[in-house]
Amino acid sequence: GIASHAxxxxxxxxxxxxxxxxxxxxxxxxxxxxxxxxxKKIIKAFIVGxxxxxxxxxxxxxxxHKRGFHTTAIAGIFGSVSASVILLDLNKExxxxxxxLAGSFASGVNEFLSNGSNSKVLHIAxxxxxxxxxxxxxxxxxxxxxxxxxxxxxxxKCFGIEEECDKTEL
Numbered sequence: 728g729i730a731s732h733a734x735x736x737x738x739x740x741x742x743x744x745x746x747x748x749x750x751x752x753x754x755x756x757x758x759x760x761x762x763x764x765x766x767k768k769i770i771k772a773f774i775v776g777x778x779x780x781x782x783x784x785x786x787x788x789x790x791x792h793k794r795g796f797h798t799t800a801i802a803g804i805f806g807s808v809s810a811s812v813i814l815l816d817l818n819k820e821x822x823x824x825x826x827x828l829a830g831s832f833a834s835g836v837n838e839f840l841s842n843g844s845n846s847k848v849l850h851i852a853x854x855x856x857x858x859x860x861x862x863x864x865x866x867x868x869x870x871x872x873x874x875x876x877x878x879x880x881x882x883x884k885c886f887g888i889e890e891e892c893d894k895t896e897l
Contacts, residue, residue: 731746731749731752737749740781740784742781742784742785743780743781743782743783743787743798744784744792744798744799745780745781745798745799746803746851747776747777747780747799747802747803747806748777749803749851750780750799750803750806750807750854750855750858751773751776751777751780751806751807751810753855754772754776754811754855754859755769755776755810756769758811758855758859759773759810759814762814763814768814771813772809772810772811772813772814773810775809775813776806776809776810777806778809779805779806779809780802780803780809781802781806783801783876783882783897784802785893786876786883786892786893786895786896786897787801787802787883787888787891787892788891788892788893790886790888790892791886791888792837794886794887795836795838796835796836796837796886797835797836797839797847799835799847799850799851799854800833800850800851800853800854801833801834801835801882801886803850803854803858804829804832804853804854804857805826805830805833806854807829807854807855807859808825808828808829808857808859808862809826809858810858811825811858811859811861811862812862814862815862815863815866817865817866821868822865823871823873824865824869824871824873825861825862825865825866825871826871826875826876827870827872827873827875828861828865828869828871829857829858829861829871830872830875830881830882830885831871831872832853832857832860833882834850835847835850835853835854876894876897
């Protein structure tokens with residue numbers, strides 16, 4: 728993931744402004760085969776992770792990026808945690824908590840573009856690590872915000888983009 732993003736050899740979902748495979752390929756191939764030998768489950772985790780990350784990116788309508796945030800990092804953690812909860816066989820309540828916890832770890836700014844720094848690769852690493860971590864927290868019954876996408880202080884509001892978003896894309 729870090730290498731693909733460092734070399735700009737990753738996919739791009741243009742509407743979501745997202746490079747989700749840089750996160751999901753290493754997560755599913757490395758971590759996925761570590762916790763599960765079930766190839767169908769690993770493929771499902773990849774697909775669901777991609778879908779969720781893309782939906783968060785699309786819902787933002789490009790405003791994460793316009794405001795200087797790295798959409799891959801912010802939407803990507805939701806893809807990472809979504810893949811992780813499948814690999815770990817979490818139940819519905821745990822999944823909702825994991826998504827809420829992921830919102831607390833969503834971060835990444837585009838300032839790396841100003842001087843060509845390579846810090847953007849850390850956003851990929853953090854999305855992978857934090858998605859796995861919060862899935863484990865939820866599996867062990869840590870609670871998270873239950874309305875991370877629609878609550879009073881939802882992820883879009885906290886990043887200052889709620890009015891420009893289309894939450895029906897979620």
